[in-house]
Amino acid sequence: MTARSEAYDESLAKAHEHVRRWLSSLDDRPVGPRVTATELLDEVGGPLPEQGTAAAAVVDELAARADAGLMAIGSGRFFGWVMGGTLPAALGADWLVSGWDQNAGMRYSTPATAALEEVAGGWLLELLHLPRTADVGFVTGATMSNFTCLAAARHAVLAGAGWDVEDEGLSGAPKVHVLVGAERHDTIDLALRYLGLGRPTEVAADAEGRIRVEALAESLAAIPNGEPIVLCLQAGNVHSGAFDPFAAAVALAHERGAWVHVDGAFGLWAAASPGLSHLVEGMSGADSWTTDAHKTLNVPYDCGLAIVADSAAMRAAMGVHASYLVADTTGPGDPFEKVPELSRRARGIPVWAALRSLGRQGVVELVDGLAANAHAIAAGLSEVEGVEVLNEVLYTQVCVSFGSDERTREVTARLIADGTTWMSGSRWRDRDVLRISVSNWSTDERDVRLSVDAVRAAAGV
Known part of the structure; x- marks a missing residue:
């Protein structure tokens, strides 16, 4: 007879495998999801099955069917909203x-x-x-x-x-x-x-x-x-x-x-x-x-x-x-x-x-690093022709305009469609803006460079 604890073995092993694969994909996968929720409904829905499915198979199915609809929030190039990634100890x-x-x-x-x-x-x-x-x-x-x-x-x-x-x-x-x-x-x-x-x-x-x-x-x-x-x-x-x-x-x-x-x-x-x-x-x-x-x-x-x-x-x-x-x-x-x-x-x-893994100095370095990356992104974007940084960058937020509201919306849409980075559109001071929130512990110089280059490409300059 199988011990109750063993009932978890296969599904947890599968979950571990899929999570490791997901985390390893964050450096290179497109940041945004590739399908809409409406498009996913047929993939994950339908009538409730009459018979059950083995736990490990359910985990496999879940990982496969959800993948295209996942936002890579843990990517170092996600700046869409104020959402951090996940520190290893915290996960x-x-x-x-x-x-x-x-x-x-x-x-x-x-x-x-x-x-x-x-x-x-x-x-x-x-x-x-x-x-x-x-x-x-x-x-x-x-x-x-x-x-x-x-x-x-x-x-x-x-x-x-x-x-x-x-x-x-x-x-x-x-x-x-x-x-x-x-x-x-x-x-x-x-x-x-x-x-x-x-x-x-x-x-x-x-x-x-x-x-x-x-x-x-x-x-x-x-x-x-x-x-x-x-x-x-x-x-x-x-x-x-x-x-x-x-x-x-x-x-x-x-x-x-x-x-x-x-x-x-x-x-x-x-x-x-x-x-x-x-x-x-x-x-x-x-x-x-x-x-x-x-x-x-x-x-x-x-x-x-x-x-x-x-x-x-x-x-x-x-x-x-x-x-x-x-x-x-x-x-x-x-x-x-x-x-x-x-x-x-x-x-x-x-x-x-998280606090035990970082210690006081690690928290300081984390917070300072986020602010430094925001400054670096603002500095990089300010050198792109037609870009105006609208705020005084003191902490982790950056807002930019590309001139008219229409052009700002167009550049934002192209940027998101490209998938290299994710920065959200918003409206501030009665202007449409591209808003950048730097929140992820893993964002590095490469992420900053790739993201600035992606904005430059989306702006066509």
Whole structure:
């Protein structure tokens, strides 16, 4: 009789074989997918089979049928969105997470995952120079991190106004004034919608997308004294990579008793680099912070980080209690009290592995390397005839135009069709742009050169 463990042998061997083949193809395969989702439906669909198929054969079939529809996000020439690749240690750890199949919600039942995540959270606070007493929750990504942090903010500012939102809900509650920069990321608005806080008040931004301090002062002055206020700032504009003036903005907001949240999905990591930390000066004085590990830190999807200085506010907003959930009384509380999910995979373990493999200096080199590659791409493109670099390249984002909107769209389409690199079209400052996000640990000088050459060819010069 076959042991249960042996039932996995063939399918895991096949998966290992296909993943190794996939990873080895990233240097040379076209970056973009070769078919559309609609075209793949016939290949992977049809009626549900009446009879089952052996596990190893299923893995073979899956790898073969999906291949043409895969985006090579792990390629060093993928710059389409702010998506990192996967560090070797993080990928290995992620495989262990799937194999162990632990529900990471409770300290008592899964102590290994809880301990690893607590250590990873502490290392992150140390690296990013955030308050060591802050709480760290591991969520799916920046959207859920913004939601989690702003839920804590909602709790705190309404409690300050004498209102218990968890007991009373929002009907009849004091109005929460939410101020945002004119160029904040759309996930801020989405999180506010989830939380029932409605449309925020926009504060004017400068040409790089940074919130204007004088405009913020005016917006704050227009709010009656004593009313709840939340200010959302940004570390890393999605087009320019710019950072809000944290020191001045945080001080102004705190004078009014506001909660300050920083959306730093990819930009928060600048705090880890001595050479880039000036971009986030004053940021640690905020009350909550969002970032992604599957962006700059290059761990597998999905892994967002919700960081809140006021642990009690975070747990009041997110926590739940039931008699069947056995509490661990030896530590700081359960992981599920800090995130929207009661059940989840152990997302923090690949973070622990990535940080353990890199060390402090490795993280610095990773972040500095991404910024250096962005500068190199911008410098290379600025030498291409007809190309205009539109932003001040301070971090990892580059936006370029090829003159008219029509020509920019045409060049972008040709570039994507070529497949050498993937850079996404977008719209910024009322212009169509080619947007380049440098996020992958494996991008090297060859990738930069090939990508710049591909843009030159697409532009016909």
